[in-house]
Amino acid sequence: MRADLEWFRTFKAIFDTGTMSDAAKELNISQPGVSLHLSSLENYIGHPLFERNTRKMIPNERARMLYRQICYSLTKLEEVENSVRKRSGKERMTLCLGVYSGLFSQLIAPHIADLDFNLIVQFGDNDKLSELLESGSVDIIITSTETPIHNISYQVLGTSEFIVAAGKETDISQFQQLDIENKGQVRKWLQSQLWYSNEKNIWARFWKLNFKKESDFAPNYVMPDKNTILRCLEKGVGLALMPHSVCRDSIERGDIICLWKGYVEMKNTLYIGHRKNSILSDEIQQIKEIMTTEFEKCHNESCQPLR
CATH class of the missing domain: 1.10.10.10 (Winged helix-like DNA-binding domain superfamily/Winged helix DNA-binding domain)
Structure with missing residues (x-):
């Protein structure tokens, strides 16, 4: 280095x-x-x-x-x-941003060349991003958790819908023939499949929400982020719990399948958190407007699952 x-x-x-x-x-x-x-x-x-x-x-x-x-x-x-x-002329300011890697690629990366300030980006999960904001290592984050921190302001970015996505080579014929109201059959079939995951909490929440019990099996492949999972699903076999917005384009192309939304649809509220009274208030406002506009574009449609 x-x-x-x-x-x-x-x-x-x-x-x-x-x-x-x-x-x-x-x-x-x-x-x-x-x-x-x-x-x-x-x-x-x-x-x-x-x-x-x-x-x-x-x-x-x-x-x-x-x-x-x-x-x-x-x-x-x-x-x-x-x-x-x-x-x-004018010197460029520098903004530090903490965000999930998938959301960065989706919301911010396309606009990097248009920013009139420098940008330092750090990736992480909710806990890491909240720690970075609290410690002063970043100026603004996207998170699914509102952590009460002095001098930090939160605004709702939007709501993300989760689906069970299947790789296009996955054999789903048996799932299509199941009595979907028979939770035991559905749970047994899901447990028999290969699973990708990158967030333990989301996985546990989905299982508890739909089957009223803790998951008694673990994902086969633990990936660093959702974009990696998406690439794996597009090339092969398996299931993953994914935000619809992340895999929308792949679904439209036929590269992956929107298989199921669960008995109870699971949604995740995302927040923008940033430091109050920052000397970077103009830059924070600019990046907030970009994220909000792009998020609305990506989350204005829902997919129709097979079941």
Whole structure:
């Protein structure tokens, strides 16, 4: 892994100002961006550089040594940049976003080239994304859980409908012949199939909601994200519990099958969470508008299951 020049610039700003918030103001980036740069540099070096207390960032001996080594070079570089900036106009802000990988590909990736600010993206599940927002490592997240955190605001993004999706090569003839009202038969057939999953909580919730009991079997293939599951289903055999929006295009192409919605349709409410009173309020509003518009496009239709 190569070091990023911005890590050292951020380190110098923290050293000079004594706090993460003052460093963010000096660099004209968000505090989560400062925190991310510092943690990346410390991971790269292999040692912490500051002692953190409630009021100040206190540099240790390694930090003081590093500062002496880089200070002159960075100062000269900043002089050159200031000269160039006067001729080139407005500086771009940097927004840190935490999101599920599938939603990023669906909602945000198509608009990256149109953004007038820099974007740092981190993927994760609900727990990780909430931790990143609470710690200040990101400015905004998409999550299915409203976690009460001081200075964090949540708005509903929308509702996602889940279906049982089948790979196009899956033999579903027996399922089509079942008495769908016979829950025992349906449960037995589902248990006999190969399953893909990436979220234990969603899996358990679906099973409990439809069969009033805990699942007594585990998925055969545990994947890192839903897009990977989708690619697997398109190429082979198996079932997966998927948001309809993620697999809508594949269903329309005939690459996978919308098999079943369950006895009780399962829906997931997604929220946008972001820091209040951020210096990036304009950038946060812009990315919120993009996500909301794209989400409505992707979730305005439902599929007709085979059963």
